[in-house]
Amino acid sequence: QVQLVESGGGLVQAGGRLRLSCAASGRTFSSYVMGWFRQAPGKEREFVAGITWNGGSTYYSDSVKGRFTISRDNAKNTLYLQMNSLKPEDTAVYYCAARGGSYIFTTPSNSDFWGQGTQVTVSS
Numbered sequence: 809q810v811q812l813v814e815s816g817g818g819l820v821q822a823g824g825r826l827r828l829s830c831a832a833s834g835r836t837f838s839s840y841v842m843g844w845f846r847q848a849p850g851k852e853r854e855f856v857a858g859i860t861w862n863g864g865s866t867y868y869s870d871s872v873k874g875r876f877t878i879s880r881d882n883a884k885n886t887l888y889l890q891m892n893s894l895k896p897e898d899t900a901v902y903y904c905a906a907r908g909g910s911y912i913f914t915t916p917s918n919s920d921f922w923g924q925g926t927q928v929t930v931s932s
Contacts, residue, residue, distance in 0.1 A: 809834050809921075810834040810840060810906050810921050811832065811833045811921075812830055812904050812906060812921055812924075813830065813923055814829065814902065814903065814904050814925060814926040815828070815830075815831070816829050816926060817902060817926030817927045818927075818928070819929045820894055820928075822894060822896055822930055822931065822932050823894065824894050825890070825891060826894065826928060827890050828844070828888065828891065828902055828904075828926060828928075829888055830842070830844075830886065830887040830888070830889075831885060832885045832887070832906070833885065837880075838862070838882040840861060840906040840908060840920075841858065841859070841860055841906070841909055841910065842858065842859050842904065842906055843857065843878075843904070843905045843906075843913060843919070844856040844858075844876075844878060844887075844902060845903045845905055845916055846900035846903065846928075847901050847903070847925075848899060848900040851900075852916075853916045855916070856869055856872055856876065856889070857869070858878065858913060859879070859880055859887070860911075860912060861882075861910070863879060863880050866878050867912045869914075872898075875891065875892050875893045876892070877889070878890075894930045895930060896930045896931065896932045897930075899928060899929050900928060901925040901928075902925060902926050902927075903922055905919035905922050905923070906920055907919050907920045908920060
């Protein structure tokens, strides 16, 4: 079992930046593959970025590639998402997710654990 708590969301103008954090507690954080997902009003939850247990491999959706960076600090039990060059279409609730195993997951149903989410709003 792992508990996830996101923070760092807020309101930002287009072109701005935000850094999301996801603090994990419970079982060993480093044993989980981690991911960021987002859900906009009226839309399904979608994959944003994923990272393997040791940070050795990352993967991004096409919509955020080159603008967002996922990272993790296993010593601090924390996952991060640095978001640059934000666009209004990035507006959503952002969730961190965890899954045991070795492979990055891109489907929400494959997550074992979820945080409560943090709102990101990008104004034009």
